[in-house]
Amino acid sequence: MRTSPGAGYDLGYRVVWCPTYRCPAFGGRVKDRFKELIRAEAGEHGWEVVALGVMPDQVRLFVKPGPKHSPSSVALYVAGQFKSFAFHHLRAESGHLRSRLPTLWSRSCCVATVGVVPVGTVRRSIETRYERPSTGGGGA
Numbered sequence: 563m564r565t566s567p568g569a570g571y572d573l574g575y576r577v578v579w580c581p582t583y584r585c586p587a588f589g590g591r592v593k594d595r596f597k598e599l600i601r602a603e604a605g606e607h608g609w610e611v612v613a614l615g616v617m618p619d620q621v622r623l624f625v626k627p628g629p630k631h632s633p634s635s636v637a638l639y640v641a642g643q644f645k646s647f648a649f650h651h652l653r654a655e656s657g658h659l660r661s662r663l664p665t666l667w668s669r670s671c672c673v674a675t676v677g678v679v680p681v682g683t684v685r686r687s688i689e690t691r692y693e694r695p696s697t698g699g700g701g702a
Contacts, residue, residue, distance in 0.1 A: 564610075569629060574612065574676035575636045577623045579645065580668050586618035592656055596621075599648045607639075624676060637673040 563572050581587040588596060593616050600623065604611045608628055615622040627636060645667045677684075 564626070564628075566629065571629045572626075573629060573631075574624060574626045575633055576674045576676050577625065577636065577640050577671060578620060579640065579671035580620045582668050584619040584668075588616050588618050588621075592652060595655065596648055596652060599651055600644060603644055603647050633673045633675055637671055640671055640673070 563570050565571075596616055597614055600614060600621075601611050604625060609631075610626040611623065612626055613622070613624040623640070625636070631639070649667060
């Protein structure tokens, strides 16, 4: 649980995006450098990177931003800032990416919320909110 003045929150988002045509672009040095770049960019904005999986043809990020960031703003930020920041640095540092891929990223990404409370628990809590617990005793 993280706190800010007057609020407690635990928000998490899972973001997945791919290189253009799912071309395997990440391996070895590029993969390690990419992880550094993403962690640096997230840290600059106060986002906690819980998990970062970089496979040859896709990136999976589990991030916990502040309460002012909605899933759509996280998607827009990742699609705009994270991708362009990483693309700029990786192309400048890795010659093979310049020659192989005119653009590194596809235009799409997927964002899903990650909760700490299971859906069933929330549903039961809402549905049984005003039910009286049985006392187990006989009738009056």
